[in-house]
Every structure is written in structure tokens, then in C-alpha cells.
Amino acid sequence: MSPLLQSVGAAHTKILSLGAARGDTVVSNEDVAGPIDSSDEWIRQRTGIIERRRSSASQAAIDLALEASNEAIAKAGIDPTEIGAVIVATISNPVQTPSLAALLADRVGATPAAAYDISAACAGYTYGIAQADALVRAGSANYVLVVGAEKLSDFAKPDDRSISFLLGDGAGAAIVGPSDEVGIGPSVWGSDGSKWDAVGMDRPVREAFDDPEGEFPTLRQDGQTVFRWAVWEMAKVAKEALDVSGVSVEELTAFVPHQANMRIIDEFAKQLKLPESVLIARDIETTGNTSAASIPLAMHRLLQEHPEASGGLALQIGFGAGLVFGAQVVKLP
Numbered sequence: 001m002s003p004l005l006q007s008v009g010a011a012h013t014k015i016l017s018l019g020a021a022r023g024d025t026v027v028s029n030e031d032v033a034g035p036i037d038s039s040d041e042w043i044r045q046r047t048g049i050i051e052r053r054r055s056s057a058s059q060a061a062i063d064l065a066l067e068a069s070n071e072a073i074a075k076a077g078i079d080p081t082e083i084g085a086v087i088v089a090t091i092s093n094p095v096q097t098p099s100l101a102a103l104l105a106d107r108v109g110a111t112p113a114a115a116y117d118i119s120a121a122c123a124g125y126t127y128g129i130a131q132a133d134a135l136v137r138a139g140s141a142n143y144v145l146v147v148g149a150e151k152l153s154d155f156a157k158p159d160d161r162s163i164s165f166l167l168g169d170g171a172g173a174a175i176v177g178p179s180d181e182v183g184i185g186p187s188v189w190g191s192d193g194s195k196w197d198a199v200g201m202d203r204p205v206r207e208a209f210d211d212p213e214g215e216f217p218t219l220r221q222d223g224q225t226v227f228r229w230a231v232w233e234m235a236k237v238a239k240e241a242l243d244v245s246g247v248s249v250e251e252l253t254a255f256v257p258h259q260a261n262m263r264i265i266d267e268f269a270k271q272l273k274l275p276e277s278v279l280i281a282r283d284i285e286t287t288g289n290t291s292a293a294s295i296p297l298a299m300h301r302l303l304q305e306h307p308e309a310s311g312g313l314a315l316q317i318g319f320g321a322g323l324v325f326g327a328q329v330v331k332l333p
Contacts, residue, residue, distance in 0.1 A: 009139030013132070014183020015333045016078075016143075016175045019071030020300040021064040022287060023053035023153070023169035032165040035158040043165060048262020052168035052288025054153040061092055062100060064171035065149035066107045068296075072145070073108060075333075076175040080109035083175075084141025087131060088117050089124025089148045089292035091321070092155060096205075100149065110145065121199075122258045122320025123189070124148055124292035125172065129316075129328060130187035132176035147173040148292035155201075157218040163199070164219065166261070168288025172296020174333075182331075185245035188237055189326035198225040199321045226323075230264050234319050235271035241315060241327035252278045253312025253332060254302055258319055259284035259294035279306055291320065303332060 028051045029040035043049055055064065065088060073080055086108075088101040101115035120127045125148035132144035149171035156164035176184070199221035208216050238257075242249065255278055257268055262284055269280055281298035290297060295316050303309060310332050317327035 009137045010178030011137070012179040012182045013136045013176055014179035014331055015129070016177045017072045017075035017333050018296055018300045018303065019068040019075065019173040020297050021067035021171045022297070023055040023064070024059050025054050025056050027052050027054050032158070036161040036165055038161070038165070046263070047166060048282070048285055049166065049288055050285050053170060053286070055151050055169040061090060061094065061149050061151040061171070062103055062107065064151065064169065065100065065104050065147050065173070068149070068171040068173035069104060069108050069145055069147055072173040072175050076143070076177070078143055078175065078177070083108070083110040083113050083143050083145050085132070085135055085144045086110055086113050086115040087128040087144060087146050089120060089128045089146070090117055090150055091119060091121050091124070091291060092150045092152055093117060094154065104147065108145070114141070120292070120324045120326070121322060122260065122291045122294065123318035123322070123324040123326040125295045126187070126316060126318040126326030126328060127189060129174065129176065129184060129330070130189060130326060133184045133187070136176060136178055143175055143177045145173060146176060147171060148294070148296055150291045150293045152219065152291060155217070155219045160218065160220055162223055163221045166289040167219065168290045170287060170290040170293045170297050172293045172300055174296055185241065185247070185329035187326060187328050188241045188244060191322050191324045193322065195225060195229060195323045198222045198229070198323060227261070227264065229323060230260060230319055231267045231271070234317060234325060235268060237325050237327050238268065238272055238315060238317050241317065241329055245329040247313055247329050249274055249278065251313055252315055253309050254279040254281065254314040256281040256295055256299045256302065256314050256316040258317065259287065259298050260289055260320070279309055299332070
């Protein structure tokens with residue numbers, strides 16, 4: 001057989017380790033309620049959020065990504081030079097180009113690893129895990145650093161009642177590498193562009209250039225459309241991810257959905273008929289919605305609080321602007 005046709009990748013992959021970083025400032029419901037003419041009680045009832053973590057002016061998205069990545073690399077016990085690719089899922093890179101991933105690769109010492117960003121909003125981390133799994137199995141990289149990093153507070157308008165009070169800042173990182181057994185199940189991912197305008201920026205960047213006030217585009221959403229889609233359509237995706245992995249809900253140790261809204265998380269649990277034994281990540285309560293960072297942050301916290309869950313199976317699912325979605329069953333590091 002020609003050397004070009006020989007398989008050089010790993011038979012299976014797994015998440016070797018996780019790292020996390022949250023914004024350095026605690027922002028209470030009282031802090032955000034005034035501009036939206038709301039209250040702590042209303043925010044708690046509608047979202048389950050008690051407080052959210054946001055970054056000060058001195059803490060950028062790259063700083064969050066670097067902190068989370070350094071932890072993940074150290075826990076994996078690998079040298080940064082062994083990383084063959086750096087994938088950053090983000091919608092809050094402060095520049096259109098170059099990528100946050102290229103800067104991160106340099107900061108962690110992974111140069112000349114391939115580096116690129118993913119713009120898949122709250123599904124970005126699951127997209128990154130899908131690609132890392134494929135890269136390692138194809139032999140294109142021995143190890144892949146996957147990061148969800150967001151400083152959403154830069155794109156939150158204080159008086160926006162649709163989404164801004166939900167948003168937090170943080171980064172979650174994972175090292176994906178070879179495994180002797182399946183550690184990342186088949187990915188179920190896709191999109192529904194017919195709902196393209198349900199959540200996203202409130203206007204094109206080009207318009208900001210022509211605005212005499214110079215106001216930059218910020219995030220907004222049609223809450224009811226997103227809620228209905230997330231609850232009903234994403235439950236089907238979650239079930240499909242279980243089916244293609246050959247895993248039943250009874251075999252799950254944990255459920256780690258995108259931390260969009262506590263009501264969505266609770267409805268998910270009902271739709272999936274999760275047994276009481278399944279741990280459910282609820283990091284949104286004190287971190288807020290951190291888009292692409294929310295799943296790794298939530299999984300990291302769940303393992304801190306329940307170290308006995310290590311090695312168990314977790315269903316993770318992300319969904320957001322696009323509308324896009326992605327889900328996998330993974331073995332907890």
C-alpha cells in the first residue's frame with residue numbers, strides 16, 4: 001500500500017483534560033436590573049441567574065483563553081509543542097482578523113500549530129470537539145487544544161431586555177488526544193438558517209462606521225423563538241446523539257447543555273426523561289450565559305463539585321445563533 005494511503009491517526013479519541021477561567025468581576029442581578037426596568041426576582045424567575053461573571057477592562061478574551069488553556073495543558077501532562085492544532089470558538093474576538101487562535105497558539109507555546117477560529121456561537125465548542133476528534137483520528141494532529149472563549153460584555157447593551165442581562169465572560173479549554181477506547185461519540189450537528197435573524201447582532205458592522213454616534217453593534221434575540229426552538233428541536237438532537245452513540249439515559253453520568261437559560265435546562269431534563277442519578281450542569285446560576293465557553297466551563301465546575309463523575313459518560317449539546325447546533329456523548333476527563 002502506498003504510504004499516502006496508510007492510516008496514521010488514532011483509532012479513538014477522548015478529552016484528556018479541561019481548564020477554566022471566568023471574568024474577574026461579579027455582577028449581580030441588581031447591577032443589571034435598573035437599565036432594563038426589571039428586578040432580581042424577575043431575572044431569577046425567567047433565567048435562573050443569581051449573578052454573572054464579567055471581565056474588567058484590563059481582562060481581554062485572550063487572557064481568559066490563555067488561563068483556561070494553561071490549566072488544560074498542565075492537567076493533560078503534555079508539552080505545548082505536541083499540540084498540532086488550536087481551535088478557538090468565539091463570537092467576541094475584538095478584531096475580524098487575525099484569529100484569536102493564532103495569538104493563543106503563540107501565547108501557550110504551540111507554534112507552529114495550525115490555528116483558526118470557529119464562529120458558531122453557543123454551539124462553537126461542540127463544533128470544535130467534532131473537528132478535534134476528526135483531526136486526531138485522521139493523523140493531522142496528535143493533540144488538539146479546543147477553547148471556547150468569550151467576552152460578551154463588550155457586546156452587551158445595558159438597556160437591552162432581550163439578552164444582555166444574561167451574558168457573562170469566560171473561557172473553557174479542552175485537550176483532545178488519542179485513546180484506546182471511544183471517548184468522543186459521533187457528532188450530531190447542523191444548522192437552520194431559516195431562523196438566521198432570531199439571535200445575533202442588532203445591525204451590520206458597516207452601519208456602525210456610518211453612525212455619527214459611533215455606536216457598535218450589540219447582541220439581541222427574539223427570546224420566544226429561541227426558547228421554543230431550543231426546547232423542542234434540541235431535545236430531538238440530544239436524543240439522536242444518544243442513539244448514534246448507543247448510549248441510554250440510564251448510562252449517563254452527567255448532562256451538560258449550553259448554559260442559555262435555567263428554564264431551558266429544566267425542560268431538557270423533562271424531555272429526555274433523565275434519571276435522578278444523572279448530574280445536570282447548572283453553571284449559569286453564577287456565571288451567566290457565556291456562549292461558546294459555557295459547556296466546558298459547566299463541565300469543569302461539575303467535575304470540581306463531583307470528582308467521582310470522572311470517567312463517566314456525559315451528553316453535551318450546544319445551540320445558538322445561526323441557528324446552529326452540535327451534540328456528542330463524551331467520556332468525562
